[in-house]
Amino acid sequence: KNEVEQSPQNLTAQEGEFITINCSYSVGISALHWLQQHPGGGIVSLFMLSSGKKKHGRLIATINIQEKHSSLHITASHPRDSAVYICAARVRGSQGNLIFGKGTKLSVKP
């Protein structure tokens, strides 16, 4: 079993829909990252959080440390949100490296 699990693996939505991507982890973490990867490979860091909730525009990330679970929400989804979303855990006490989920491929149809 992977230490960081994401669901769903693939997600197709209609423009305007509310989207939720889930991430569960089995290790103690110091922080959890949400990343966005567009076709072509470039990665953008969306959020880094260790507790609670963060919001940036239409994106919201939440984390529940006790349940070892994080969610990424996209409100009023748009075709330009189509990308692979990856959660990554910074293991507590680790030497800085991240453990990645396998990603959720999101496709938003107009």
Add this chain to the structure above:
Amino acid sequence: EAGVTQSPTHLIKTRGQQATLRCSPISGHTSVYWYQQALGLGLQFLLWYDEGEERNRGNFPPRFSGRQFPNYSSELNVNALELEDSALYLCASSPRNEQFFGPGTRLTVL
């Protein structure tokens, strides 16, 4: 502020050759991380350099090596290339915890 840059964008090599990939971090960032994203395998941690020293390495053979220069730029060297080394290689720089990713180098081994 300039982001993380990587060169070359694409690199084609044959089995047994050596590849050298380069990364320039964001100004002021002293840490550089290298990741491999092979097809179907997701992102995997390769190496972490900080202040010129290798701080940690992932589960990769010794033919994956690198260094960090006094200006904090970094090189990843892959010796005796194998077909399965074909992947997108991403570097990220960090001032402390959050990581900022470069666009990647796509290495193809024929």
